[in-house]
Structures are given as C-alpha cells and as structure tokens.
Amino acid sequence: MSLTDTLDTLTRIAGVRGALLVSREDGLVVAEALMDSLDGAAVAALAASLTQRIGGMTAALGHPEGVLVQLTGSEGALLVAPAPGGLLVVAIAAADVNAGELRLGLLAAAEQSA
Amino acid sequence: MRAIEPWVERPLTEFLGESAARVTLLMTASGQVVAQHGFTRSLDVMSAAALGAGIMAATAELARVMGSRPLDAVVHQGTGLGLYLAAFSTPRGRWIGLVVFGAETSLGLVQLFFARLTQDLERAAPAAEPARQVLAENFEDELNSSLRALFGR
Amino acid sequence: MPLVNFTSREITCKLVFYGPGRCGKTTNLLYIHGRVPEDRRGNMVSLATQSDRTLFFDFLPLELGIISGYTTRFQLYTVPGQVYYNATRRLVLQGADGVVFVADSQARRFDDNLESFRDLQENLLEQGVDIRQLPLVLQYNKQDLPTDLILAPSELDDAFNFRGVPSFPSDALHGSGVFETLKALSSLVLQRLAARPPAP
Numbered sequence: 001m002s003l004t005d006t007l008d009t010l011t012r013i014a015g016v017r018g019a020l021l022v023s024r025e026d027g028l029v030v031a032e033a034l035m036d037s038l039d040g041a042a043v044a045a046l047a048a049s050l051t052q053r054i055g056g057m058t059a060a061l062g063h064p065e066g067v068l069v070q071l072t073g074s075e076g077a078l079l080v081a082p083a084p085g086g087l088l089v090v091a092i093a094a095a096d097v098n099a100g101e102l103r104l105g106l107l108a109a110a111e112q113s114a
Numbered sequence: 115m116r117a118i119e120p121w122v123e124r125p126l127t128e129f130l131g132e133s134a135a136r137v138t139l140l141m142t143a144s145g146q147v148v149a150q151h152g153f154t155r156s157l158d159v160m161s162a163a164a165l166g167a168g169i170m171a172a173t174a175e176l177a178r179v180m181g182s183r184p185l186d187a188v189v190h191q192g193t194g195l196g197l198y199l200a201a202f203s204t205p206r207g208r209w210i211g212l213v214v215f216g217a218e219t220s221l222g223l224v225q226l227f228f229a230r231l232t233q234d235l236e237r238a239a240p241a242a243e244p245a246r247q248v249l250a251e252n253f254e255d256e257l258n259s260s261l262r263a264l265f266g267r
Numbered sequence: 268m269p270l271v272n273f274t275s276r277e278i279t280c281k282l283v284f285y286g287p288g289r290c291g292k293t294t295n296l297l298y299i300h301g302r303v304p305e306d307r308r309g310n311m312v313s314l315a316t317q318s319d320r321t322l323f324f325d326f327l328p329l330e331l332g333i334i335s336g337y338t339t340r341f342q343l344y345t346v347p348g349q350v351y352y353n354a355t356r357r358l359v360l361q362g363a364d365g366v367v368f369v370a371d372s373q374a375r376r377f378d379d380n381l382e383s384f385r386d387l388q389e390n391l392l393e394q395g396v397d398i399r400q401l402p403l404v405l406q407y408n409k410q411d412l413p414t415d416l417i418l419a420p421s422e423l424d425d426a427f428n429f430r431g432v433p434s435f436p437s438d439a440l441h442g443s444g445v446f447e448t449l450k451a452l453s454s455l456v457l458q459r460l461a462a463r464p465p466a467p
Contacts, residue, residue: 022222026221
C-alpha cells in the first residue's frame with residue numbers, strides 16, 4: 001500500500017479534515033492529504049514536537065512509549081501515532097468525528113506505513 | 115542577544131523561545147551582522163556571517179546557472195546538530211538568517227517559527243531613518259592612532 | 268554605507284581586496300593577520316583550492332578600536348583573481364564599502380591588471396555602483412622585484428589612476444605598503460560617516 005493510500009484510509013472517515021505522515025525526528029511532512037485550509041508544515045512540526053515531549057515525559061516516569069497521543073479541544077482533535085521507520089501518523093479531525101473509529105484507523109495506518 | 119536595531123529584538127526573542135534554536139544570526143545579503151544570539155565573540159560572528167552570506171550567494175548563483183528561481187533555504191543536517199540558512203525580504207532589503215539547532219528541537223519547528231519570524235520582522239520594521247552624522251570631524255586622528263596601535267607602530 | 272549600530276555604538280565596514288590572480292591579495296590579509304594582536308582579530312577564513320589559490324574568498328575580521336565613541340570593525344575580504352571566477356567576485360563585491368585594487372607591478376602582468384580593473388568596474392556597475400562614487404585605493408604590489416621586471420608606480424598611476432585616488436607601492440609579502448593602503452581606505456570609507464562632505 002502506498003503512503004497516499006494509507007492516508008486515504010483515514011481521510012475517508014467522516015469528520016477527518018486531514019492526515020499526514022511526518023518524519024519524527026525532523027518534524028517534516030513526508031506525505032499529506034489535507035483540506036485546503038490546513039497548514040501541513042505547521043501541523044507536522046508541532047505534532048512531532050508534542051510527541052517528542054510526551055515521549056520524554058513517559059520515559060522520565062519509567063513508562064513504555066505510548067501507541068497514541070490524542071489532544072481534544074472544543075473545535076476538534078489531533079491524534080498522533082508513532083509508526084515504524086521513524087514516522088508519525090497524524091490525523092486532524094472535527095469535534096463530531098467518531099473517535100473510536102479514528103483511533104482504530106490511525107493504529108492500522110501506523111502499521112501499514114511500515 | 116545583540117541587535118543592531120532595537121525593533122529586531124522582540125521578534126528574535128520570540129523566535130528563540132519558540133524554536134529552541136541554539137544559535138541564531140541575522141545578516142544582510144552582503145554578510146553584515148544585523149542581530150545575533152549564542153555567539154560569545156563578535157569577531158566569530160563576523161566570520162559566521164561572511165560564510166553564511168557566501169553559502170547563500172553561491173546557492174543563488176547555482177540556481178541561476180540551473181535556470182531556476184533563487185532557492186530560499188539551505189539545510190545542513192549533522193549528527194545531533196543542524197544548520198538552517200534562509201534568505202528573506204524585509205523593508206530594509208534582503209536579509210539572511212542562520213540558525214543552528216540541536217536534538218532538543220527539529221528542522222520542522224525551526225522552519226515553522228522562522229517563517230513567523232520573517233513575517234514579524236516585516237511588520238515590526240519602522241521606516242528607514244535618513245543617514246546622520248556619526249563621526250566627529252577629527253576622526254582621522256583617532257583612526258590613525260588606532261591603526262598604528264593595531265600594527266604595533 | 269558602513270553598518271552603524273546606534274544603540275551599542277558600533278560601526279562595521281566591508282573592505283574588499285580586488286585584483287588579478289596571484290597579485291598578492293591574500294598576502295595582504297596574511298600580513299595583517301600576522302601583524303595584528305590575536306585579541307583584535309578573528310581567525311582568517313580561507314576558502315582555497317588544494318594549490319592554495321583562493322576559491323571563494325578569504326576573510327579576516329579586525330577590531331580597530333574606538334573612533335569618535337564608536338567601536339569600529341573592519342571585515343576584510345579578498346576575491347578570487349582567476350578570470351573564470353567572475354560570478355564569485357560579483358558575490359563578494361556585493362555591499363562593499365571600499366575597495367583596494369591590488370595591481371601586480373610586473374610589466375608582463377599589465378594586461379591582466381587592466382582586465383581585472385575593467386572587470387571591477389563592470390561588476391560594480393552591475394550592482395548599480397559607480398566606481399567614481401566608491402572609496403577606492405590602488406596598491407602597486409611586488410615593487411621589491413628587480414626594476415627591469417616591473418613598472419614604476421608613476422607608470423601604473425598613468426594607466427590606472429585616472430581619478431587621482433590614493434595609490435601605494437607595496438611589497439605585501441614583507442608588509443611594506445600594506446599598512447598605508449589600509450589606512451588610506453579606512454579613512455575614505457569612514458569619511459562618509461563624518462561631518463564634512465566626502466572628498467570629491
């Protein structure tokens with residue numbers, strides 16, 4: 001499955017506004033499928049930074065790395081899942097998204113991107 | 115942090131805070147230092163500015179030879195240390211930014227906040243001041259004695 | 268114009284040594300580097316080929332001291348002299364506050380000097396700078412060679428110094444004339460920041 005196909009499986013979920021594959025270390029976009037109004041470069045940089053900080057926190061607590069980070073706000077949500085090969089799968093969704101479906105989709109996409 | 119013009123300080127401080135860059139140098143296209151953070155010796159800053167401006171000038175020339183528009187940025191990625199070099203327009207002419215960053219941040223974050231820095235600088239730039247007298251009429255006496263001291267004469 | 272920091276009271280000037288290949292531009296900088304105390308200069312940056320010819324530029328930052336209450340710094344650059352490095356010369360010349368044209372006094376290098384001098388004028392014009400408006404000093408280098416091999420300063424003045432700018436015979440390898448050249452150019456460059464109008 002190509003990287004674009006992987007992202008398409010996420011953007012087909014109702015309420016998802018965009019999905020990206022991000023280089024974890026650099027915070028740069030590897031592939032993206034976004035609605036026009038979203039700034040992919042900014043999302044990628046901030047999502048990688050967020051994951052790095054949370055990773056640092058869990059390591060300090062002695063916990064294993066998490067498989068999913070979810071930030072929920074009044075207008076929507078940002079979900080990030082670490083993927084093999086130093087990548088992150090990132091999804092941006094509206095508030096009314098089916099969160100369970102998106103989480104499953106994101107984890108599957110992370111596996112497929114290997 | 116040191117800046118030639120005070121209006122540069124606030125945007126640069128914000129950039130340093132958000133990007134977590136270790137060293138940042140703003141210079142004119144001809145390699146004159148405008149502002150810097152992270153260097154301890156002014157003479158080293160000038161060397162870094164000369165080399166940064168040289169790299170950007172060489173890159174622009176390379177783009178011209180290839181029939182391309184000038185390239186906006188150059189990235190050198192080392193082990194544990196990265197260097198981001200980018201040219202941008204300001205109301206005071208073409209400037210270049212040189213950012214050295216470590217593993218505590220990422221190229222993506224540096225790029226993101228650098229783009230914001232260039233916008234902030236554009237907004238913050240006051241109208242250019244007319245040239246004014248800087249040196250006294252008898253500056254040459256001081257110049258000569260400084261040069262003599264420098265050359266041990 | 269030199270860059271002036273009114274807040275921290277600093278002046279920075281970009282001075283460029285221009286001239287044909289092997290005329291002694293880098294030698295000028297090496298002499299200055301060797302002569303000036305370490306705490307008043309930076310490291311000399313040299314981007315050279317394996318055979319020690321300047322590839323991109325040489326660069327030497329100098330801290331002159333305090334003049335009229337301003338900490339004054341010079342950035343000395345050389346350009347690569349070989350004809351095929353013209354694009355690089357243009358880049359280094361960008362934003363120069365003053366130029367030293369170093370001519371090789373050997374009679375057999377006369378045409379090379381002429382070509383380089385024309386090249387300087389063209390490259391300045393391309394950047395919208397009229398050579399008549401730019402502080403310029405001429406240095407006739409290698410005057411230590413046997414007289415039958417070289418042209419006298421007066422002969423070189425006839426060929427190059429139509430503006431009557433300061434000119435100096437030199438032997439950059441041993442330092443003669445280097446100090447005088449730098450002194451004259453710094454004076455011309457800083458005059459632009461002084462109260463009286465610049466010399467015609």
